[in-house]
Amino acid sequence: MKETTDFYASSSDDVAEGAVYTAMGGGDWADIAAEQAERGDETLVINMGPQHPSTHGVLRLMVECNGETVTSIRPGIGFLHTGIEKNMEYRSWTQGTTFVTRMDYVAPIFNEVAYCLAVERLLGIEDKIPQRANDIRVLMMELCRIASHLVAVGTGGMEIGALTVMTIGFREREMILDFFEAVTGLRMNHAYIRPGGVANDLPETGIAQLRDVINWLDKHLPEYAAFCNENPIFKGRMCGIGYQDLSACFALGVTGPVLRSAGYGWDLRKQQPYCGYETYDFDVITWDTCDAYGRFRVRLDEMWESLKIVKQCADRLEASTGEPVMIDDPKIAWPAQLALGPDGQGNSNEHIKHIMGESMEALIHHFKLVTEGFRVPAGQAYVPIEGPKGELACHVVSDGGTHPYRVHMRDPGFNHLQSVPIQCEGGMLADIVVAIGSLDPVMGGVDR
Amino acid sequence: MSDSDALLPESGPAPAAQAAPVRQGMWSTGTGDTSGYGGVRRTVEWPAPATAPYGSWFDDALARLSGLVNDAFYKVVVDHGELTVYVARERIVEVMANLRDDAHLRFEFCASVSGVHYPDELGSELHVVYHLQSMTHNRRIRIETTCAETDPHVPSVVATYPAADWHERETWDMFGIIFDGHPHLTRILMPDDWAGHPQRKDYPLGGIPIEYKGAVVPPVDSRRSY
Numbered sequence: 001m002k003e004t005t006d007f008y009a010s011s012s013d014d015v016a017e018g019a020v021y022t023a024m025g026g027g028d029w030a031d032i033a034a035e036q037a038e039r040g041d042e043t044l045v046i047n048m049g050p051q052h053p054s055t056h057g058v059l060r061l062m063v064e065c066n067g068e069t070v071t072s073i074r075p076g077i078g079f080l081h082t083g084i085e086k087n088m089e090y091r092s093w094t095q096g097t098t099f100v101t102r103m104d105y106v107a108p109i110f111n112e113v114a115y116c117l118a119v120e121r122l123l124g125i126e127d128k129i130p131q132r133a134n135d136i137r138v139l140m141m142e143l144c145r146i147a148s149h150l151v152a153v154g155t156g157g158m159e160i161g162a163l164t165v166m167t168i169g170f171r172e173r174e175m176i177l178d179f180f181e182a183v184t185g186l187r188m189n190h191a192y193i194r195p196g197g198v199a200n201d202l203p204e205t206g207i208a209q210l211r212d213v214i215n216w217l218d219k220h221l222p223e224y225a226a227f228c229n230e231n232p233i234f235k236g237r238m239c240g241i242g243y244q245d246l247s248a249c250f251a252l253g254v255t256g257p258v259l260r261s262a263g264y265g266w267d268l269r270k271q272q273p274y275c276g277y278e279t280y281d282f283d284v285i286t287w288d289t290c291d292a293y294g295r296f297r298v299r300l301d302e303m304w305e306s307l308k309i310v311k312q313c314a315d316r317l318e319a320s321t322g323e324p325v326m327i328d329d330p331k332i333a334w335p336a337q338l339a340l341g342p343d344g345q346g347n348s349n350e351h352i353k354h355i356m357g358e359s360m361e362a363l364i365h366h367f368k369l370v371t372e373g374f375r376v377p378a379g380q381a382y383v384p385i386e387g388p389k390g391e392l393a394c395h396v397v398s399d400g401g402t403h404p405y406r407v408h409m410r411d412p413g414f415n416h417l418q419s420v421p422i423q424c425e426g427g428m429l430a431d432i433v434v435a436i437g438s439l440d441p442v443m444g445g446v447d448r
Numbered sequence: 449m450s451d452s453d454a455l456l457p458e459s460g461p462a463p464a465a466q467a468a469p470v471r472q473g474m475w476s477t478g479t480g481d482t483s484g485y486g487g488v489r490r491t492v493e494w495p496a497p498a499t500a501p502y503g504s505w506f507d508d509a510l511a512r513l514s515g516l517v518n519d520a521f522y523k524v525v526v527d528h529g530e531l532t533v534y535v536a537r538e539r540i541v542e543v544m545a546n547l548r549d550d551a552h553l554r555f556e557f558c559a560s561v562s563g564v565h566y567p568d569e570l571g572s573e574l575h576v577v578y579h580l581q582s583m584t585h586n587r588r589i590r591i592e593t594t595c596a597e598t599d600p601h602v603p604s605v606v607a608t609y610p611a612a613d614w615h616e617r618e619t620w621d622m623f624g625i626i627f628d629g630h631p632h633l634t635r636i637l638m639p640d641d642w643a644g645h646p647q648r649k650d651y652p653l654g655g656i657p658i659e660y661k662g663a664v665v666p667p668v669d670s671r672r673s674y
Contacts, residue, residue, distance in 0.1 A: 078637040085622075086647050090668045121528050250556050250583075253611030264583075271586055378494045379527050382579050382590060384559065395577065397564055400492040406647075410560035410579070418614050447637055 043071065048432070050079045056155065056436060057443030059417070065429055073424045073432065075417045080447040088407045092373030093119055094334065096404055098191040100394070103409055104445030105188055106151050109144040110387040111394075111409065111445070112193035113137055117274060118396040119195040121381040123374075125327055132323040133197035134275045139210075139313035140180070140192065141275075141385075142306040146217065147176045148388035148440075149299040149306075153224060156296065156437035160237040165227060172220055179213050182206065195374075197326035200338040202317065210314050217307055224300055238293035242423040242435030245290050252422070253415040256390025257302065258439060261287045261294035268386035280309050292438035299440075332374050335366040373402040389413055389440050409448055413441035495527035505587060506531050509553060516546040516553075532590040537576075537602045540593050541629075544608045547580060547589070555580035555589060558609035561616055563623035565649045573597045574625050578605070578612075595625060604630035622647035 048061040058079035064072040084103060088096045100115040101108040120126050154169025177187040182203055184192040192199050202210075228234045244254065246262040259266055267284040269277040285301040287294035326333045335355075339348040355363040378400040384393035390412030397406040416439040423435040501507050506526060510533070513521070520539035525532040535543050547555040560579040567573055572594035580589050595602050604627035606613050616627040617636040624645035627633055635642060644651055655667025 078635075078639075081637040083646060083653075086651075086653060087668075090653055090671075124528070251610045253558055253609075266583060271583075378492050380532070380564075380577075380590075381528055381530060382560070382588070384581075384588075391559060391581075393560060393579070395560065395562060395579065406564045408560070408562040410562075414614060414618075415611055418611065 046429075050076070056441055059436070059441065059443055059446075061420070061432065061436075063429065063432070068429045070424050070427055070429055070432065073421050075420045077414075077417060077443070077446055080443040082448065084448045085407050085409070088404050090403060092402055093195055093376055093404060094373055096407065097194055098189075100407075100409065101189050101191050102444065103448050104387070104389070104392070104411060104413070104442045106442045107144050107148040107388050107392075107445075108188055108190055109137075109140045109193065110385060110392050112191065113141060113275070114383055114385045114387075114392050114394040114409070115396070115407070116193050116195050117385065118381045118383040118394040119376060121383060122376045122379055122396060122398050123195065123332065124377070125196065125329065125332065128327050128329065130197060130324045130327065131276075132201075132317065132320045133325045133327075135313055135316045135320065136198050136202065136325060137193060137275050138277065138280070139310060139317065140183070140198075142309045142313070143176050143179065143213070145306045145388045146303045146310075147173045149303050150176075152388070152437070152440040153228075153296060153299055156292075156434070156440070157228065157234075159433045159437050160234070162228065162231075162234060165224065168220065168223055168227075172217060175213050175216050179206075179209055182209055194326070194334065196329065196332045196334075197324070199334070201325045207314060207318050207321075210310075210317075214307065214311060214314065217303075221303055221307065228296065229300075235293060237431075237434055238291065238296060238438075239289070240291050240293075241427065241431045242292040242295075242438045243290050244419055244423050248419065248422055252419045254390065254412075254419055255415070256387065256412055257295045257298040258390065258416060258419075260285060260298050262290045263288045268384055268391060272384070274383070274385055280312050282306075282308050292434050295438040295440075330365065331369075335362070335369055375400060375402055376404075384410070387412055389442070389445075390416065392445075409445070411445035411448065413439070413443075413446040417441050417446060495525050497523045498526040499524075502526050502531070504529070505585070509587070509589070512550065512552045513543070513546065516550060517543050530588070530590060532592055535591055535593050537593045537595055540591070541603045541605060541608065543591065544578070544605045547591075548608055553582065554584040555582045555587075557581040557583055558605070558611045558615075559588075561605075561612045561619055563619040563625055563647070565623055565647065567597075567649045569594075571596050574600055574623055576602050576619060576625060600625045601628050602626070603628050604633075606630055621645065624648065 044065045046063040046065060048063055050058040050060040060076035060079065062074045062076060063070055084099045088099050091099065096115055096119070097112045100111040103111045117126070120129065150169040150173045154166040154173075157163075157165030157169070180190060181187050183206060184190040184199070244258065244262065246259075246264055248254070249259045249262050249264070255266065263286055265284040265286045268274075269282075270284055282305040285298050285305060287298050335351070337348040337351050355366050376398040378398055380395065380397040382393060382395045384391050386392075391410065392412055393410040395406075395408040395410065396404060399405040419439070420436060423439075424432050427435070502510065502524065503526065510524065513533075517539060520543050521533045521535045523534035525534075547553050557580065558578065559581050562577050564575045564577060565573060566575065574595050574597060576593050576595075578591040580591065582588070593602060602625055604612070604616055606616065606627075607629070613631070614636060616630050617633060619625050620627060620633050621635045621637050622645055634640065638646065653667070653669035655669060657667060658665045
């Protein structure tokens with residue numbers, strides 16, 4: 001027989017008349033409801049996300065609809081903000097790769113490369129990176145690009161009901177991740193690209209496994225075109241959706257497949273080459289429809305171009321077996337020959353024998369470089385690379401210390417989500433997920 | 449804005465040069481002292497301001513810009529092949545509009561806006577760094593402007609570069625720089641009711657000591673720094 005208590009009502013005597021329901025920002029639901037009633041239209045205010053499965057992670061969308069027509073849409077981000085940039089200021093330069101790789105977790109290799117290229121520019125060692133290290137970087141990036149595009153195409157397909165595209169997409173991606181695991185020790189979050197080169201060389205069976213992956217992709221990549229390209233449902237859902245023309249792309253800082261689907265063949269691998277991309281033979285894919293379908297086709301064809309580069313990498317790496325993969329500078333290079341142990345990455349036994357049993361100086365050097373780290377001359381650098389989603393850039397500031405002074409990652413998804421309103425307003429509610437899927441944002445990179 | 453302008457050093461005295469002039473640490477590089485007790489002091493040398501000729505396409509572009517905006521920039525740094533132009537904050541909107549609209553410059557693409565906090569630079573602690581890209585000419589330029597912590601105002605460039613919208617919101621969120629004229633300057637990554645601006649240098653990283661098998665590992669921001 002307890003008295004019912006309204007937990008939300010004030011317990012004091014000076015209760016305002018009627019129950020007061022607080023809205024975010026201190027609004028009053030009664031006012032909001034009255035305002036809606038006054039408008040007399042069919043406007044619905046829908047909160048979509050942040051835990052909605054087709055918002056690619058934790059993206060929140062605040063949608064206003066008139067019937068099923070979107071009249072206003074505002075993305076809200078920040079739900080996956082983990083303070084990576086701040087954290088990096090308290091770790092050494094080498095440890096930084098461990099952090100950046102967790103930003104855009106669908107394309108971790110690209111984060112590492114952008115960061116390492118920026119650090120290398122500040123160190124002034126861009127020209128001293130061994131050729132084999134550059135080839136491995138390109139190989140890993142292009143495989144990673146295929147993996148990222150497979151996720152974009154696969155999850156994008158799943159969201160419109162094309163479930164098979166998702167299952168086969170993840171099947172192919174798994175082959176690539178298996179290769180990554182064999183090389184780096186981990187499927188994701190590799191921290192494999194290091195300032196000065198890469199952490200360790202390919203394993204002995206690496207090239208053979210790479211050939212297997214290439215054969216697998218050669219065999220299975222055509223399936224996507226066969227399933228989707230002329231599929232009437234697929235085209236019906238994708239064509240003309242998420243329209244964004246070239247001027248809008250420029251104004252909103254949109255790059256990558258979205259920009260290329262608007263007909264502009266801007267690709268930093270061609271325009272501002274890095275890691276030796278100018279020596280590879282590949283084409284820049286464009287499409288002219290400015291819509292979600294165009295972006296799908298661009299991604300599809302880009303996977304083939306990436307595979308072309310991967311094949312060239314495989315030949316080069318086969319020819320350069322045994323060459324160094326880390327810069328020949330003991331002040332920067334990790335002093336150990338890292339090797340893949342049974343439990344993932346570790347130092348080689350020879351190295352441990354050397355520092356523990358043979359050379360005191362080597363032990364001191366190892367200890368200082370690993371705990372203290374190397375210093376980077378004061379200055380700042382901004383290095384953009386062509387990530388799978390667009391221009392991925394790293395702005396690094398050093399004050400001459402062993403830690404970064406400031407690191408900022410310019411993630412393409414951050415810019416792309418700004419263009420959600422221009423793509424979705426005036427369209428149908430159901431097309432929102434198609435448009436967002438075609439932008440391929442990864443919230444880990446957007447929120448960092 | 450008009451009152452606050454008085455606090456801004458007139459075409460500031462070479463801001464980036466004194467960010468952290470001396471570093472002190474236990475370890476050395478270059479000296480023979482490996483005892484760890486050397487008490488090493490090391491001066492930090494930021495890239496010095498460049499003087500003409502700057503090389504590459506920089507001279508032409510800067511001459512063009514200088515003609516258009518009449519010396520709105522007070523310092524030029526060329527480092528690692530990257531051009532940085534320091535612009536007084538009250539001129540930033542004008543400079544950006546000219547960088548975008550002039551056919552010889554045509555930086556039509558604003559890639560990134562972010563902040564850097566230099567607490568040692570009294571009077572210009574907060575820097576805003578803009579990275580622009582000219583697709584027409586295939587060039588990149590970095591524009592930098594400064595403001596004081598006591599007066600953290602910089603005009604917004606959203607009217608010129610809509611892409612800067614979220615970037616400026618993030619810079620406000622992380623550094624507390626107020627972009628005057630921004631259409632909707634709210635927090636973007638941190639919650640709306642968050643206090644403080646996390647990426648300022650005086651904002652603690654946080655963390656707690658971790659005990660493992662009797663030994664205590666201090667939180668990362670209170671570990672030994674080199």
